[in-house]
Amino acid sequence: xxxxxxxxxxxxxxxxxxxxxxxxxxxxxxxxxxxxxxxxxxxxxxxxxxxxxxxxxxxxxxxxxxxxxxxxxxxxxxxxxxxxxxxxxxxxxxxxxxxxxxxxxxxxxxxxxxxxxxxxxxxxxxxxxxxxxxxxxxxxxxxxxxxxxxxxxxxxxxxxxxxxxxxxxxxxxxxxxxxxxxxxxxxxxxxxxxxxxxxxxxxxxxxxxxxxxxxxxxxxxxxxxxxxxxxxxxxxxxxxxxxxxxxxxxxxxxxxxxxxxxxxxxxxxxxxxxxxxxxxxx
Amino acid sequence: xxxxxxxxxxxxxxxxxxxxxxxxxxxxxxxxxxxxxxxxxxxxxxxxxxxxxxxxxxxxxxxxxxxxxxxxxxxxxxxxxxxxxxxxxxxxxxxxxxxxxxxxxxxxxxxxxxxxxxxxxxxxxxxxxxxxxxxxxxxxxxxxxxxxxxxxxxxxxxxxxxxxxxxxxxxxxxxxxxxxxxxxxxxxxxxxxxxxxxxxxxxxxxxxxxxxxxxxxxxxxxxxxxxxxxxxxxxxxxxxxxxxxxxxxxxxxxxxxxxxxxxxxxxxxxxxxxxxxxxxxxxxxxxxxxxxxxxxxxxxxxxxxxxxxxxxxxxxxxxxxxxxxxxxxxxxxxxxxxxxxxxxxxxxxxxxxxxxxxxxxxxxxxxxxxxxx
Numbered sequence: 001x002x003x004x005x006x007x008x009x010x011x012x013x014x015x016x017x018x019x020x021x022x023x024x025x026x027x028x029x030x031x032x033x034x035x036x037x038x039x040x041x042x043x044x045x046x047x048x049x050x051x052x053x054x055x056x057x058x059x060x061x062x063x064x065x066x067x068x069x070x071x072x073x074x075x076x077x078x079x080x081x082x083x084x085x086x087x088x089x090x091x092x093x094x095x096x097x098x099x100x101x102x103x104x105x106x107x108x109x110x111x112x113x114x115x116x117x118x119x120x121x122x123x124x125x126x127x128x129x130x131x132x133x134x135x136x137x138x139x140x141x142x143x144x145x146x147x148x149x150x151x152x153x154x155x156x157x158x159x160x161x162x163x164x165x166x167x168x169x170x171x172x173x174x175x176x177x178x179x180x181x182x183x184x185x186x187x188x189x190x191x192x193x194x195x196x197x198x199x200x201x202x203x204x205x206x207x208x209x210x211x212x213x214x215x216x217x218x219x220x221x222x223x224x225x226x227x228x229x230x231x232x233x234x235x236x237x238x239x240x241x242x243x244x245x246x247x248x249x250x251x252x253x254x255x256x257x258x259x260x261x262x263x264x265x266x267x268x269x270x271x272x273x274x275x276x277x278x279x280x281x282x
Numbered sequence: 283x284x285x286x287x288x289x290x291x292x293x294x295x296x297x298x299x300x301x302x303x304x305x306x307x308x309x310x311x312x313x314x315x316x317x318x319x320x321x322x323x324x325x326x327x328x329x330x331x332x333x334x335x336x337x338x339x340x341x342x343x344x345x346x347x348x349x350x351x352x353x354x355x356x357x358x359x360x361x362x363x364x365x366x367x368x369x370x371x372x373x374x375x376x377x378x379x380x381x382x383x384x385x386x387x388x389x390x391x392x393x394x395x396x397x398x399x400x401x402x403x404x405x406x407x408x409x410x411x412x413x414x415x416x417x418x419x420x421x422x423x424x425x426x427x428x429x430x431x432x433x434x435x436x437x438x439x440x441x442x443x444x445x446x447x448x449x450x451x452x453x454x455x456x457x458x459x460x461x462x463x464x465x466x467x468x469x470x471x472x473x474x475x476x477x478x479x480x481x482x483x484x485x486x487x488x489x490x491x492x493x494x495x496x497x498x499x500x501x502x503x504x505x506x507x508x509x510x511x512x513x514x515x516x517x518x519x520x521x522x523x524x525x526x527x528x529x530x531x532x533x534x535x536x537x538x539x540x541x542x543x544x545x546x547x548x549x550x551x552x553x554x555x556x557x558x559x560x561x562x563x564x565x566x567x568x569x570x571x572x573x574x575x576x577x578x579x580x581x582x583x584x585x586x587x588x589x590x591x592x593x594x595x596x597x598x599x600x601x602x603x604x605x606x607x608x609x610x611x612x613x614x615x616x617x618x619x620x621x622x623x624x625x626x627x628x629x630x631x632x633x634x635x636x637x638x639x640x641x642x643x644x645x646x647x648x649x650x651x652x653x654x655x
Binding site for chain 1: 333353356362366367368379
């Protein structure tokens, strides 16, 4: 509150302005965020908890959940490795094409997910560049799990790297240099100096990466082929059930995804808080 | 443990950070690399630490190739301006780091490490703060932790990069004295980088003045202060007044002041003279050449006072230092009119070209009639 501060008389106009901005933003959030989110849960339980449980406890629903977890389990560690390597390269080395690497890391964020999916169809699909060769060797990528994983990796590529780059830039390399001069090996320097310094940002990146990997729709929709029980992830299963007028079933799975989002949000806030504490700690 | 640096050059895309630098560092010596930012002093330090490599030249340690050893193998201690302490480790863990990362067969036992850390913390006067985190310490304390951490591995050479740059004035002065004492106690070869010439003069056995990747002068602090070899050193080390001199028949002078030229600078028509603030006499007797100057400001700085005087004759404001206790004696109040003359000048002749660049290697020292030094 600045009302009582000298030199800034509290005018009624200013107070009114402030109140209306706050109210407007809260109303907007309620209308476009809270109400729809709540409606997901309301719809999921419209016919009671029993119907809810029943619509999830079905082979294709369980398969979708398993597939979604599988995709995330493969995607997230790969992106951690890539994110660390990219952030290291961007912040610790000088090389030609550094700006290009930076732009490429951001590319998946600027390309429409549907287009990203199509890129993979174009490369690995039956009529794609590598399609015939893959077909003769019996490798199926499009309309199969590998395609889903590839598309998800593409989409989630920037998340870890983008969390790490600004932090590692700000921290500089002096601590690592001191460690080296003190006799630490490359691995010792990484595990004892670099990793502890970036752990909260890394965790934060993993969280965002995971949320996106589980929730991605556009790109996986293109490469999935919608084969029930085999290539449908949770978001795809939601769409299929909805199209079949199975509203309770669709919203039941949607509510699981919404729960994941809420969980991510909570963890993210906790991490941000911890991260701030760690920053102040430095 | 003589370190011999020979003809080192290091080029970055837009500048030559080091340009043909040679220097010998004797065992136990305390050497300051001093110069403005971009003078190459930090690059030189990083090369000694093994964090950068020269494009040309060599560094040998008792005849052995020093550059062939990696940063890990050089056994040097390194301290940065912003401490670079490991924020997630306690003070003790920071100090122990260099011992703990050793390969198993060279690693001391836990007890040995504990004893060593205790000893070092006592030495840097932080015995009670071992379990704190760096964020809980003041700047001066952090820098002492950084120093203890560097000393823990028993380095052959200690390298300090602007070690006091981030500290406030009082802490800086105290830490400087303390570091000097520590050096005398341990006798460790120490190279430190600073842009603060006062710090270099106060601390070092020998100072190396650098500018644009080259060494301008190497010498003991008082030598460099008294006999600066280049115009750059005159202006960078200590405070000085720069006065344009012209040749008139048998004298060198500026405005109404002049000195007999004698044998010095016979070939030249113009020169620049550097006069230290303590080398301006404020009470030149009538009959001797002098400027008439008006005293503008008196800045009392403890035992000495800095005066600003304006010489209309050459349209220049000059700095003069006098002992504070002399202030009352000479009626030195703002507005007073004084007869002023340099008692000692370091003079560099200028070439005849339009740019009037100093002539390399030519320099002489002129003394006034009432000079005492």
